[in-house]
Amino acid sequence: MIQFFDCGTPITGSLSIYVYRNGELVIIDESDNLIVDGARMLHARLIGGDTLNRSVTRVGFGTGTTAPAAGNTSLAVGAHIKAVDGVTYPAANQVRFAISLGTAEFNTQAISEFGLFAADGTLYARRVRATPIHKDTDISLTGTWTITF
Numbered sequence: 001m002i003q004f005f006d007c008g009t010p011i012t013g014s015l016s017i018y019v020y021r022n023g024e025l026v027i028i029d030e031s032d033n034l035i036v037d038g039a040r041m042l043h044a045r046l047i048g049g050d051t052l053n054r055s056v057t058r059v060g061f062g063t064g065t066t067a068p069a070a071g072n073t074s075l076a077v078g079a080h081i082k083a084v085d086g087v088t089y090p091a092a093n094q095v096r097f098a099i100s101l102g103t104a105e106f107n108t109q110a111i112s113e114f115g116l117f118a119a120d121g122t123l124y125a126r127r128v129r130a131t132p133i134h135k136d137t138d139i140s141l142t143g144t145w146t147i148t149f
Contacts, residue, residue: 060080065128
C-alpha cells in the first residue's frame with residue numbers, strides 16, 4: 001500500500017462487486033485493492049491545477065491474473081474499459097464510483113482483474129480476484145469502488 005501523507009494515513013480503496021445470473025444475486029465480493037503509483041501523479045497534477053483528463057472516469061474489466069503491484073500501469077491486453085456509471089461522496093474523505101457490466105458486455109471472458117482509470121488512461125487502482133467470474137450473456141455485474149483519503 002502506498003502512503004501519500006507524512007502523517008501515516010494511507011489512501012485506500014475498497015471494491016464491492018455483485019454478480020447476478022439471470023437477475024439473481026449469486027456472488028458478493030468485497031475486498032480492498034491496491035492504489036497504484038499512477039495515483040500519485042494524478043493527485044499532484046490535480047492539486048497543481050492541471051485538471052484536463054485527470055479525473056477518474058473509467059473502470060476496466062480484464063482477464064489478467066498477475067498480483068497487483070504498485071508499478072502497474074494497465075490491465076491485461078484485451079481488457080474492457082468503459083465509463084463509470086456515477087460518482088458520489090459518501091463522506092468528506094471519500095469518493096465512490098458506481099460500476100456495472102451488462103449481459104451484452106465482455107462475454108466469454110474469465111474476469112479476474114478490475115481497474116480504475118483516469119480519463120487520460122492513467123491507472124489509479126487495481127484488484128485481482130483469485131477465482132475468475134466466467135462472464136456470459138446470463139451474467140451481469142454491479143458494484144462500487146470507494147477511495148478513502
